[in-house]
Each structure stands twice: as structure tokens, then as C-alpha cells.
Amino acid sequence: MKYLIFAGGKGTRLWPLSREKKPKQFHKIFFDETLIKMSVERLTKFVNPDDIYIITTSMYVPLVLNECKEIKKENIIVEPVGRDTFACVGLAVFIIDSMFKDADITILWSDQVIKHENIFRRALQAGEEYAIKNQKIVQIDVKPTCPSTQLGYIKIGKQLDNTNGFGVFQFIKFTEKPNYRITKKFTESYEYLWHTGFGIYPKGTLLRLYEKYTPESSEVLKKIVKLWSQNKDFYREYLKLDKVSIDYKLFEKVDPSLIVEIPADIGWSDVGNWKSLKEVLEKSPRDNVSNSNTLLIDSENILSLSKSKKFICTIGVSDIVIVETDDAVLICNIDDAHRIKDVVDILKVKNTELI
Secondary structure, eight states, X not given: OEEEEEOOOOOGGGTTTSOSSSOGGGOOTTSSSOHHHHHHHHHHTTSOGGGEEEEEEGGGHHHHHHHOTTSOGGGEEEESSOOHHHHHHHHHHHHHHHHXXXXXXXXXXXXXXXXXXXXXXHXXXXXXXXXXXXXXXXXXXXXXXXXXXXXXXXXEEEEEEEETTEEEEEXXXXXXXXXXXXXXXXXXXXXXXXXEEEEEEOTTHHHHHHHHHOXXXXXXXXXXXXXXXXXXXXXXXXXXXXXXXXXXXXXXGSOXXXXXXXXXXXXXXXXXXXXXXXXXXXXXXTOOEEXXXXXXXXXXXXXXXXXXXXXXXXXXXXXXXEXXXXXXXXXXXXXXXXXXXXXXXXXXXXXXXXX
């Protein structure tokens, strides 16, 4: 099994901490380690580091090497430029196939929080066993805890099997980022899961899906692999790949019978914005989440994070995100945390030094 950890995202919804030069996966945020280091260490407890590959852009290679010292430089697959998940997953899968024909592949992400690591490890191992035995794609997803328009949803059907204590369910369909009315309905139903992006693909399955459903892109990827193997620049070829989510471009076309679902209570968050981060860290709803450089008086449902020497104090307020860095301060209603990307879009025009 080869484990691919993707670490090229910009994390714009965690501004002002997450920046283009150092996005969220390279920050400790509220943790003792960075998200990417936590992702690697989570695996190395039961996986040989030689089987772990990190996919990132050229800008972040030094950060990856600094944070993930157990990963060899030759195990870093480098995008010349970020092109969303369809391109970067395709690049990694075609390169891995050129190195290990028909490899079993597990896809993971560097910017997610998993609180229940033992359950995650067991679910992953159960999923790998089932995928290899039955030659099925296995996705490990989680039950929604609240309506979210920032996540994809999976509809599951009947239970097909049980493997090592985990139920294996029929995959019905995928819905990418539905509106609030629909997400509320999904959250209230036992038939829907949040899509984490964790997938196990046996014996070159994912490469064959690219070849079947996106043949033109597959030909481009084959050219790229040839250039990569010769240590030649493939920037121009890479730009020919659509800048789009793999869910839209590929997975929505896949025969549902090829995929099964393992729901697992792994304490998961994609850390998509400050609100989703708070939800995974709070002990109970409306609890405050803050670091040591903060004093919250008669305040509730606050996320407060100071990453400089400045001290943050609130009195009699609620439902607010406060994030302070050396050069910027964010204050917003917690329910508007998903709109921080709008700030970044404006700053790209007005003040590029802040992004």
C-alpha cells in the first residue's frame, strides 16, 4: 500500500493565519504540532515512512522537508503550480503507477484534524483489507454533526458486510456542497455522511478510472510522467489539465457499484474555516476555544487566537471569531467564517502582502 498525503492547498478560509506562503497545514494553530506533521505521524505509527508520499507545490517543498523529517525528499511529488484536486491527484497516481505498477493506493489530506486516531487507524486497516479482498474502492466517511454548505455529502444504502468491527455500506451517490436547506435535511438523515476525501484504491483502480472517464487528461498525464522521469519541466503540459475538483470531473461519473462506504467516528474536521475548527475543539456546543494569550469574561461561543505578543480580552460578547497575527486582525461573526475567502479575494487586488 502506498499512502499519498496531499499538502498543496492554500487554506484561504483560515486567514489571517493561513497565508499563501505558509498555509494552514504548516501551522500548529491550537495544537502542539503542525497539521501536516500530525498527518504523517498518524501514519508512521503503523506504516513504513518509505511508503508515504507527499504531494505539494514547489513553493512548499522546504516547509514539507522541515516538518516531515521522516519522509525522504524523493518521496515528495511536486506540482509546478496548484491546479485543484483533479490535476494533483492525477499527477500523483500516474507517477506512482510508473514506479509501482498497479499499486494499492490510500489517499489522505494534510490539513485535517482527527481526534480519535485509534479508531481512524482501525478503520483504515479494515478498509484496506476489504478493498484488496473485494477489489472495491473503499471510502472512510463520517456522520454529519451539523448542516454544512462547505462539505460534500455521501448517500449510503444497505449494509453489505462487516469487517473488523466496521460496517461496510452501499454507496449510492455523492452531492458536492449542497445549499443549507438540503444540508439540514441530509444532517437529520441516517443515510448521509460527510465526505472526508479518505479513499482506498486497490490495484491501479484510480488510474484506470482516469483513463476511462477522462481519456484526454490521461494522455496529458502520461506525457507529464515521461517528462518527470527525464527530470524535464512539465509546467506547460500541466496547465492543460482542468483546474477543477476531482469530485466534479471524475467521481460523479463513476459506477456506484465500484465504491463502498465505511462510516467511522474518527472525530474529523477538514478545518475548512474557523467555525469548523472550533466545532471539533470545543467540549460542548457554545464553549469558548482560545489559546493562553486570551481572557474571555462573560463571553460565549468565542474562538480567540493570538499568534503575536498581543493579549486579547473580551467582555460580554458572543458568537465571534478573533484571530490576531503580527500584521492583521480578523473579527467576524462565527456564522460568517465561511466568507473569509471574500476578504482574501479583495486583498489579492488591494494588498497582496497580506495574502
